[in-house]
Amino acid sequence: MPSRAELLTLDVATRLELIEELWDSIADDPGSAAQLPVTAAERDLLDQRLREHREDPAAARPWTEVRAAILARRSIPTSFRSGRVTTPIILSKSGSPR
Numbered sequence: 001m002p003s004r005a006e007l008l009t010l011d012v013a014t015r016l017e018l019i020e021e022l023w024d025s026i027a028d029d030p031g032s033a034a035q036l037p038v039t040a041a042e043r044d045l046l047d048q049r050l051r052e053h054r055e056d057p058a059a060a061r062p063w064t065e066v067r068a069a070i071l072a073r074r075s076i077p078t079s080f081r082s083g084r085v086t087t088p089i090i091l092s093k094s095g096s097p098r
Contacts, residue, residue, distance in 0.1 A: 007015065026032040038046075053060060 007018070010018075026036070
């Protein structure tokens with residue numbers, strides 16, 4: 001396995017790809033995901049967002065639409081615009097990320 005110093009010499013695009021692969025390996029494994037710490041405040045916020053979604057599921061926006069809006073607001077290199085995300089983003093009733 002490369003050392004931390006060696007990893008830090010990689011270009012940003014490669015490091016971001018590694019981050020995505022590492023995150024996917026955690027998200028795809030229920031045992032690993034269960035070990036992620038969630039504070040009481042975060043749990044409350046997740047519960048609130050889930051309630052809001054159940055009350056008005058039509059307010060949800062497709063990930064492709066949300067992602068396009070985020071990328072349009074930021075200067076994201078084109079090479080990163082086609083990546084996949086395995087973690088959900090829950091939006092407020094106004095449609096903006098919280």
